[in-house]
Amino acid sequence: MYSENFQKSLKAVEEARKENIAYEPKRMTAEEKEKLLASYHPDYKKSEFKKLSFGPNKGEEVPIELCDMLEAHSRISAKDVDLSNIKYDVDVLIIGGGGAGTSAAIEADNAGAKTMIVTKLRMGDANTMMAEGGIQAADKPNDSPAIHFVDAFGGGHYAAKRELLAKLVCDAPEAIGWLNELGVEFDKEPDGTMITTHGGGTSRKRMHAAKDYSGAEIMRTLRDEVLNRGIEVVDFTSAIELILDENGKAAGAVLMNMETKELMVARAKTVIIATGGAGRMHYQGFPTSNHYGATADGLVLGYRAGAKLLYADTLQYHPTGAAFPQQIFGALVTEKVRSLGAKLVNRDGKVFMHPLETRDVAAASIIRECSDRKEGVDTGSGDAVWLDTPMIEAIGGEGTIEKRIPAMMRMFASYGIDIRKEPILVYPTLHYQNGGLDINVDGMTTNVENLYVAGEAVGGIHGRNRLMGNSLLDIIVFGRSAGKNAAAHSKDV
Numbered sequence: 042m043y044s045e046n047f048q049k050s051l052k053a054v055e056e057a058r059k060e061n062i063a064y065e066p067k068r069m070t071a072e073e074k075e076k077l078l079a080s081y082h083p084d085y086k087k088s089e090f091k092k093l094s095f096g097p098n099k100g101e102e103v104p105i106e107l108c109d110m111l112e113a114h115s116r117i118s119a120k121d122v123d124l125s126n127i128k129y130d131v132d133v134l135i136i137g138g139g140g141a142g143t144s145a146a147i148e149a150d151n152a153g154a155k156t157m158i159v160t161k162l163r164m165g166d167a168n169t170m171m172a173e174g175g176i177q178a179a180d181k182p183n184d185s186p187a188i189h190f191v192d193a194f195g196g197g198h199y200a201a202k203r204e205l206l207a208k209l210v211c212d213a214p215e216a217i218g219w220l221n222e223l224g225v226e227f228d229k230e231p232d233g234t235m236i237t238t239h240g241g242g243t244s245r246k247r248m249h250a251a252k253d254y255s256g257a258e259i260m261r262t263l264r265d266e267v268l269n270r271g272i273e274v275v276d277f278t279s280a281i282e283l284i285l286d287e288n289g290k291a292a293g294a295v296l297m298n299m300e301t302k303e304l305m306v307a308r309a310k311t312v313i314i315a316t317g318g319a320g321r322m323h324y325q326g327f328p329t330s331n332h333y334g335a336t337a338d339g340l341v342l343g344y345r346a347g348a349k350l351l352y353a354d355t356l357q358y359h360p361t362g363a364a365f366p367q368q369i370f371g372a373l374v375t376e377k378v379r380s381l382g383a384k385l386v387n388r389d390g391k392v393f394m395h396p397l398e399t400r401d402v403a404a405a406s407i408i409r410e411c412s413d414r415k416e417g418v419d420t421g422s423g424d425a426v427w428l429d430t431p432m433i434e435a436i437g438g439e440g441t442i443e444k445r446i447p448a449m450m451r452m453f454a455s456y457g458i459d460i461r462k463e464p465i466l467v468y469p470t471l472h473y474q475n476g477g478l479d480i481n482v483d484g485m486t487t488n489v490e491n492l493y494v495a496g497e498a499v500g501g502i503h504g505r506n507r508l509m510g511n512s513l514l515d516i517i518v519f520g521r522s523a524g525k526n527a528a529a530h531s532k533d534v
C-alpha cells in the first residue's frame with residue numbers, strides 16, 4: 042500500500058523511537074513562537090484576503106471566500122416574499138440545530154417561551170457531532186476558572202473579549218454538571234470521578250471526554266432532550282434573510298424549504314443565530330474537518346442585517362488532519378492522541394515541537410516541516426509529518442488505544458492501518474472559525490437588538506486562536522445563556 046519513500050519514513054520513526062532521540066519535549070519560547078507564526082501561520086497569507094466594501098466592518102480584510110459570500114446578494118431575494126403571510130409565529134426563533142442551538146432551545150423552553158429550531162440539514166448535523174477529544178472545565182482541586190482563563194487568554198494571543206472569556210471559564214463546571222445530569226456518558230473512574238486529560242496549551246488536566254466521540258455523545262443527548270420536550274424543529278429549512286422591524290430590530294426570518302424551495306416567513310420576538318462556522322468553505326484550499334453545512338450562513342445573515350464581525354480574518358487549522366489515506370484526507374485526528382502520549386515527528390524521526398503546543402503553533406510548525414514541498418500534500422513520498430500513535434501504548438500500556446480512542450482506531454483500521462503498531466501521516470486541516478459576530482455578555486449582538494448569537498458563529502470568546510475543548514464548552518455556556526436571555530427578553534418585546 043505504501044510507496045518506497047513512505048516505507049523509509051516509517052523506518053526513520055521506528056529507529057528514532059528505538060534510540061529515543063526523538064522524545065525530548067521542548068516548548069517553544071515566546072520569541073520563537075512569534076517568529077514561527079509571523080512566517081508560517083496561514084493567517085499571514087494576506088494576499089488571499091480581501092477588503093469588505095459595505096457594512097459595519099467596511100474596509101476590513103477577511104478571507105476572499107468569506108468576503109465574496111458577504112458581498113453577494115441573497116441567493117433568493119427576500120424582497121419578493123409577502124411578509125404578511127406568516128407561517129410560524131414564535132417567541133424565540135433559533136437558526137441552527139447543533140450543540141448551541143439545541144442548548145438554547147432547552148433553556149428557552151425551560152423559561153416558558155414558545156421556541157422553534159429551524160435547521161438546513163437535520164437536527165444534530167453539526168460540527169458538534171464531529172468534535173472528538175473533549176470539553177474543558179476547571180473543576181478539580183488543583184485547577185480554577187482563573188487558571189483556565191489564563192491558559193485560554195494566552196492561547197488566543199490575549200485578544201479575547203475578557204468578559205466573554207470570563208463567563209466561559211466561570212460557567213464551565215456548571216455546564217459539565219448540566220450535561221452529566223442530562224445523561225452524557227463522560228469517562229469516569231470506577232469511583233465515579235471524571236477522568237480528565239490535557240489538551241494543547243492547558244496547564245491543568247481539565248478535558249472531560251466521552252472517549253474520542255465526545256461531541257457525538259453530547260449531541261445525542263441534547264437532541265434527545267429537545268425531542269423529548271416536544272420543542273418544534275423544522276428540518277431541511279434554511280434561513281435566507283433576517284427580517285428587521287421598522288426600528289432595525291430583529292423580528293424573524295425568511296425561510297426556505299431546501300427540498301421544495303418554498304419560501305416562508307417566521308415571525309419572532311427574538312432570534313438566535315446558532316448556525317456554526319465556515320470550515321466547509323475550504324478557505325485557502327485547505328482540507329477540512331468540518332461537516333457539509335459549515336458554510337458561513339450565520340455570518341452572512343447577521344452581517345447583512347447590520348451586526349458587527351469580530352476577528353473574521355482568523356481561522357483555525359487543526360494541526361492533525363489525516364493526510365493518508367486519500368479517502369479520509371482532512372478528517373480530524375483528535376488532539377487527545379497527543380495528550381495520551383503520541384509525538385509529532387518529521388520524516389527524519391525528529392521531534393520538532395512540544396506535542397501540546399497550542400494549535401496555531403503546532404499547525405505552523407507542521408507546515409514549516411513540510412515547506413520544501415512545492416504544493417499540496419504528497420502522501421506517497423513520506424514528505425509530511427508523522428503522528429507516532431504507537432507511543433500511546435508504550436506509555437499507557439496495552440489496550441490504551443482501544444479503551445481511550447476506539448473511534449480513531451476503527452477509522453484507520455478500516456483502511457488497513459493499525460494505529461497501535463504504525464504511526465500515521467498528518468497535515469493541518471481547516472477546523473474552526475475563531476472570529477464571528479460580536480456579542481455582549483448576554484449573547485445579544487452589539488448593534489442589532491433582539492438578535493442573539495451562540496456557538497461558532499460568535500467572535501471574540503477565544504481571541505485569535507482557540508484551545509481544544511473550549512468550543513464544545515462555549516456552545517453549552519453561550520447556547521444556554523442565549524436561550525435564557527432571549528426568552529426573558531421576548532417578554533418585553
Ligand code: MEZ
Nearest residue numbers: 173174175375376509510
Ligand atoms: O475542541 C476541538 O476542536 C476538539 C475537541 C478537537 C479534537 O482534537 O478532538
